[in-house]
Amino acid sequence: MKADIHKTLTRLDLIIGRETNCHFNNPVAPGKIETFEKKNGIRLPLSYKLFLEYTNGGMIVSDRLEEIIKRDKELDTAKWNATFLLSLEEIEEKYNDKASWNFGGAELAGGPYPFIPFCSTETDEYLVFVSLSKENEESPVFDAFHEESVNSWGLVAENFNEFLISYLDTLGHPNVLGDVAKGMAVDFIETPETVETGEESQEEIIDRTTKRLKVKSDDDWAYMERGMAYMKLGDAKSALKDYNQSIALAGDDPFYYFKRGELYRNAGKKRAALIDFDTAVKLKPDDALYLSFRAETLYDMKKHQRALKDVNLVIERDDTDLLAYMIREDIYRAIGETEKADLDAQKIKELEENK
Structure with a gap:
């Protein structure tokens, strides 16, 4: 498969050089793919x-x-009307959108939402992969029409390389209609019983990432992954050193600031934590987790109105966010809004019962 996709990418390179109607971005920044996978608990196909x-x-x-x-003099209109292969940043945005719609996928998989949108079609629908546990395993390509259930998402291509060949053959106009007789997305979801976990210990993670860094000393995700392992082992000093190195190498990644802020908060360094949470939110303003942790830190610092503003924003976007309600209940009690706090306590109880 690796050899096959390289041949296809060489062909794409020739087409880009020959055709005037090609609009492709620069390569993704090193480490970003692994960060996306680790953060969301999913895996993109190798191809x-x-x-x-x-x-x-x-x-x-x-x-x-x-x-x-x-x-x-811009691409937005064309994107809406073309079959467009998503960037990693667009994949993450659309993945989060689809995960919130759900379609029952997370329940079937018993874990993270398993469908990864990677291509937007001319009719504003999406093609998706299924997240699979084995590193070199290739997911088929399925159509994910938003008005249809996951049970009717049919197979478009056996793998991404096959789809990309079709995309190049038709100069951007491949078949995007799935065939349920050949396969359905729901049949490829891995349940907990079918996944071989083989989870690494924290010591094994540290050993693996240390070896990786000897070969590639600028791997920001390897530093982050090792830092998180150190944290789980209670070695905050080593974790902080690695988090700092991750940020030095990739200062535009909000997750890195979030993790360092979490470390500072656990160490009682509230002001330092707030600075990092501020940066994470600035880089990714819509992230509920970053907003909630900032709100919790502001609450600890008795900055109640600012904290309230953050959790209200989270709840406006998702009225089932349990953490945001828990933080808001504490804020309301701290400022003497007992009735509002009781309402949030009732909402928390309902959400926990409906888990």
Whole structure:
């Protein structure tokens, strides 16, 4: 498979050099793919990861759309009307959107939402992979029409390389309609019983990442992963050293600031924690976890109104966010809003009962 996708990427490179209607991004930044996978507990197919390392998404458009791009001097209109391969950042955004819709996938998998959108079609639908546990295992490509249940998401291609070949053959106009007779997305979901966990111990993670860093000393995710392992073993000093190195190498990753802020907060360094949570929220304003942890830190510092603003924003976006309600109940009690606190306590009870 690795050899096959490299041949296809070489062909894509030739097409980009020959055709004027190609719009592809620079490669994804090193370590970003692994960060995305670890953070969400999912795995992209190897073939798509190699594609992202060649180009972080893009599209081949029709002559009509190329004229629109030249006229408007931007790609947004074309993206809405083309079959567009998503960047890693767009994958994460759409993954979070679909995970909130759910379609029952997380319940079937018994874990993280298993469907990963990677391609937007001309009709504003998505093609998806299924997250699989084995590193070199390739997911088929399925159509994920938003008005249909997961049980009717049919097979489009046997793997991403096959789909990319079709994409290049048709210069950006591949078949995107799945065939349920050939396979359905729901049949490829791994249940807890079918997944071989083989979880590493923290010591094994430290050993593996240390060896990795001897070969590639600028691997920001390896530092982060090792730091998290140190934290779980109670070695905050070593963890902080690795977190600092991750941030020095990739200062635009909000997750790294979040983890360091969490460490500072656990160590009682509230102001330092708040600075890191502020940075995480600035880099990713819509992240409920970052907002909630900042709110909790503000609450600890008795900055109740600022804390309340953060948790209200989380609850406005998701009225089932248990952590946000728990923090808000504490805030309301601290400022003497007992009736509102009791209402949140009741909501917390309902959410816990409906888990």
